[in-house]
Amino acid sequence: MTVEELYRIKQRVLERKQEESQSIARIVVCLDTGGIAAGAEEVLRTAEEEATRCTQPRAKVVRTGSFGVSSLDPLVMVQMPNDEPVAYVKMTPDKMRHVIQRHVIEGQIVQEYTVHVANNIMLNDYTVME
Numbered sequence: 001m002t003v004e005e006l007y008r009i010k011q012r013v014l015e016r017k018q019e020e021s022q023s024i025a026r027i028v029v030c031l032d033t034g035g036i037a038a039g040a041e042e043v044l045r046t047a048e049e050e051a052t053r054c055t056q057p058r059a060k061v062v063r064t065g066s067f068g069v070s071s072l073d074p075l076v077m078v079q080m081p082n083d084e085p086v087a088y089v090k091m092t093p094d095k096m097r098h099v100i101q102r103h104v105i106e107g108q109i110v111q112e113y114t115v116h117v118a119n120n121i122m123l124n125d126y127t128v129m130e
């Protein structure tokens with residue numbers, strides 16, 4: 001195989017990845033020890049089951065390591081095609097079902113499950129509410 005052929009294959013893979021990222025919602029579940037201790041495995045299973053209902057856009061569930069804020073676990077990032085990721089915190093299976101229905105299927109961010117920072121003050125700070 002020549003260098004030119006390898007370059008063309010690389011280009012095709014990059015183009016396919018870009019097309020995919022523009023048409024697929026990504027649901028990223030943080031699954032390090034903090035997340036697992038807080039129940040992230042159940043949240044992941046629920047996300048995988050519920051994602052099968054998503055057709056427009058399709059949804060892909062992926063797991064990742066710690067985001068470094070384990071006090072907010074289980075933590076889930078939802079990134080709709082061509083949009084900024086939204087962090088959902090203190091997730092449960094019920095909240096995951098709700099987020100997939102409202103955010104991924106209906107396109108509405110479920111603000112009450114997110115973390116907000118305004119003027120350096122954290123709103124919806126679940127760490128001080130419990």
Ligand code: FES
Pocket residue numbers: 030031032033034035036065066067068069070071073074075
């Ligand atoms: S495991 Fe989720 S932030 Fe650490």
